[in-house]
Amino acid sequence: MSEALSRTVTRRRTLLLRDVRLGARGPRGSVTITGGRITAVTPDMPPDGADDVLDAHGRTLLPGLSDAHVHSVQWASARRRVDLSAATSARAAAQEMARAAGGAAEPPDVPLIGFGFRDGLWSDEPHRDLLAWAGERAVALVSNDLHTAWLSQAALARLGRAEHATGVLREHDALDAVARLGQVGEDVIDAWVADSLRAAAARGVTHLLDFEYADNLRDWARRPSHRRLPVRVTGAVYPEYLEQTIADGLRTGDPLPGTDGFVTVGPVKVFVDGSLNTRTALCHEPYPGAGSDGLSCGILQTPPADLEKLMARAAAHGLHSAVHAIGDRANTIALDAFERVGARGRIEHAQLVDPADLPRFARPGLVLGVQPAHAPDDRDIADRHWRGRTDRAYAYADLLAAGATLRIGSDAPVAPLDPWRGIAAAVHRGAESGREPWHPEQAIGLDAALAAAAAGRDAVRIGDRADLVLTEEDPGDLAPHELAAMPVFGTLLGGRWTYRAD
Numbered sequence: 001m002s003e004a005l006s007r008t009v010t011r012r013r014t015l016l017l018r019d020v021r022l023g024a025r026g027p028r029g030s031v032t033i034t035g036g037r038i039t040a041v042t043p044d045m046p047p048d049g050a051d052d053v054l055d056a057h058g059r060t061l062l063p064g065l066s067d068a069h070v071h072s073v074q075w076a077s078a079r080r081r082v083d084l085s086a087a088t089s090a091r092a093a094a095q096e097m098a099r100a101a102g103g104a105a106e107p108p109d110v111p112l113i114g115f116g117f118r119d120g121l122w123s124d125e126p127h128r129d130l131l132a133w134a135g136e137r138a139v140a141l142v143s144n145d146l147h148t149a150w151l152s153q154a155a156l157a158r159l160g161r162a163e164h165a166t167g168v169l170r171e172h173d174a175l176d177a178v179a180r181l182g183q184v185g186e187d188v189i190d191a192w193v194a195d196s197l198r199a200a201a202a203r204g205v206t207h208l209l210d211f212e213y214a215d216n217l218r219d220w221a222r223r224p225s226h227r228r229l230p231v232r233v234t235g236a237v238y239p240e241y242l243e244q245t246i247a248d249g250l251r252t253g254d255p256l257p258g259t260d261g262f263v264t265v266g267p268v269k270v271f272v273d274g275s276l277n278t279r280t281a282l283c284h285e286p287y288p289g290a291g292s293d294g295l296s297c298g299i300l301q302t303p304p305a306d307l308e309k310l311m312a313r314a315a316a317h318g319l320h321s322a323v324h325a326i327g328d329r330a331n332t333i334a335l336d337a338f339e340r341v342g343a344r345g346r347i348e349h350a351q352l353v354d355p356a357d358l359p360r361f362a363r364p365g366l367v368l369g370v371q372p373a374h375a376p377d378d379r380d381i382a383d384r385h386w387r388g389r390t391d392r393a394y395a396y397a398d399l400l401a402a403g404a405t406l407r408i409g410s411d412a413p414v415a416p417l418d419p420w421r422g423i424a425a426a427v428h429r430g431a432e433s434g435r436e437p438w439h440p441e442q443a444i445g446l447d448a449a450l451a452a453a454a455a456g457r458d459a460v461r462i463g464d465r466a467d468l469v470l471t472e473e474d475p476g477d478l479a480p481h482e483l484a485a486m487p488v489f490g491t492l493l494g495g496r497w498t499y500r501a502d
Contacts, residue, residue, distance in 0.1 A: 014039075015495055016050035017470070020061040022460055024446060025476035028058060033466040036494035041462055059489050060474045062450065063457035064206025064467035065419040068369045069348060069409030072210045072233075073219075074146065076192035077182055078413035082114035084141060093117045093150075094130040097139055111138040111155060111181045115413060118144050120277040120381035126150040128167025140181050142174075144377075145275040145414055149174035155181060171274050171301065175213050190223055196417065201230040201498040203418050204469030204488045207455060209234045209369070209409065211269055211322070211348075215241050220263045221256055229259075230498040232467070234266040236322060239310060242268055251318030267322035267345050268314040271301040273330035276351060277381055281327035283352065287385050298327050304337060311341045320345035322369070328354045328392070335360045346407075351378075352386060352393050362403030369407050370396060372449075373415040373422045376430035379438045390439060396426055397442045406444075408453040419453045423475075424484035426452070432480035446475060466495040 012035040022029050022041065032040035032050065082100040087093035097114050104112055112134075119126060131139050131152035138155035142148070151159075151167045159177055169177050200208065208231055210216055216235035223229065235256070237245050245265070250256070256263040274280025279287050282298035290296035302310070311321045325334040326349045334347050335357055344365035351374070353361070361368060375394040382390050392398070396406060408422045415421060424432040426449040431437045444452075451458040460468065472487040491499040 013052065014050040015052045015466075015492075016046065016048070016054070017061060018045055018048075018053060018055045019058055020056040020470065021058055021474055022061060024060065024062070024450060024474060026060075031061060031460060031468075033492070033495040036466055036496075038460060038462050038464050038466050041460060054490075056470060056489075060471045061460055062204075062469050062471065062475075063454040063460060063464075064469050064491065064493070065204045065453050066207040066209070066407070066455035067200070067205055067409050067412070067417055067419055068209050068407035068455070069371060069411045070208045070210050070417060071146070071212045071412060072193050072196070072208070073189055073212045073214060074178075075412035075417055076189065076196040077113075078115045078142075079196060080192070081142075082112065083116055084114045085116035085118075085144065087117050089122050090119065090124045090126045090130055090150075093126070093141055094133075097131070097141060098133050101134065101137065101139070108137050111140060111158075113139075113178070113182055114141045116144045117141055117150075118277055118381065119148070120279070120385060126166070126168050128153055128156065128164070131167070138181060140178060142178055143277060145277045146178075147171055147174060147275040147278040147280060149177045151177065151181075170278060171271075171280060171299070179213055186222065193223065197230050198499070200417050201491045201493070202488060203420065204471070204486075204491050205231055205417070205419060206467035206469070206491060206493050206498075207232040207234070208417075209236065209266055211236045213238065217241070217245065217250070217256060217263075217265065221258050224259045224262055229262045230493065232493070233263045235263060236266040236269045237319065238269055242310070242314060242319070245319065246317045252320040265319075267320040268310070269322045269324065269348075270307060270310055271324040272307065272333050273301060273325060273327050274299050275326055276378055276385060279385060281352065282325075282330040282333075283327040283386075284329045284332075284354065285389070288387055297329065300330075300333075304333050307333065307337045308341050311337055311343050311345075315341060315343040322346040322348055324348045326351045328352045328357075328389075332357055335363070338363060338366060349411075350399070352389060353395055353399070355392060355398075358398055358402040358404075361399055367405045367407055368399060369409050370394075370399075370452075371409055371411045371415060371422065372396065372426035373410060375438060376425055376433045376435070377415065379430060391441075393439070395442050396444045400444055400448060405456070406448075406452040407455065408449065420486040421484050423449045423453050424480055427483070428480035432484040434481065450475065466492055468492040472501075 015033040017031045134152040139152035141150040273282035286296035323334040325331045348369045429437040470490045
């Protein structure tokens, strides 16, 4: 091979983005990308000397967005399930499922699954008797927070639980039931997930942390063999797969073999409590109207001694922990465990916090995975069930002021996989939905929200990986509802377009 030809073969192509706005309310300039990384950021508008040139005409360039909490299969499946988000009662939800059953294209032996009901404000109770119309068809209704599954008699029978008194399962039982009833072939679910990832890329997403209730490392090792991923993925590990992960010699942050670096090993996920809508979030104070059955303050899913043992086992083998904690008592338990074990990792949700714990959230090596889009969705339920305490619910301003590190996620399908909704909710506290802001004192600034939604990246810098989003508008110029619906022009992953509006 001649020297000239060798140079041609090995030379890395360059992409020039001309006339971009560098960040929200930032100056205009140009960015050069070579070999998947940002190699120049200049204030001028260089001539078209690169291999590929895009004149952005002043569109805004930001670091690519990272959804810090996703359930990939649940989200991909929910996009195809019966929408129950508008149901105002158990009876209305059952009627919506009956209407869907009448027009369903799937054969009767395929379970009919609905998603998105919120029973925290209902005046009636879910019960299998309300699904008697289903007959021999397995029907399941999944709550918006994924912590409740309401099943027909046929669905209960499929699971070997035909004698269950109400047909309403909570927490682990609910997660297991939905996973079993919703099973489809790997090729089908991989196609669904790929479709949802393309939709995520169209909203500027370049990375997600997947907390699907599954053997995530095995599943993601399979998916890149079918198609090149449009986003980077970090896969969480559940306790039942911990020992295999240790045996495989994998540590948090390691690239997963066979995925070309697109998939990395995430933290070990463990639950301390449940959820607000299900009234299983573990709190210091009882829920209004709760009985004295030992569950009046929520539930403890993992006792502190067991939590610390699991976290210590993971930490000894280089695996961080991600601790699900929603209620204030659950967050206290999670913080205690991180301090006693000395581990690095994450607390997921942190929806209600004890003011005395605020300084503890600034612990080095601790990240809070938060979901601001839940606040406008949950505000009415929180006002009822956390009455008198909502000034410290979704308390992002207080957490930031205390020195906590925030990372914004959606918890899709609990909220849509769309970081702009979370950004807008963090900044505007529900005003983006057309309502009065809810506890506006807990709003955070736009720059802080953008960084929290971009895995901490707060600017476009030379040397960074060219995972970028180009927006049609400057986020700093938009009204609350416009920010939530931000139009995206294009998304780059390692300098490769994964979405372009044109």
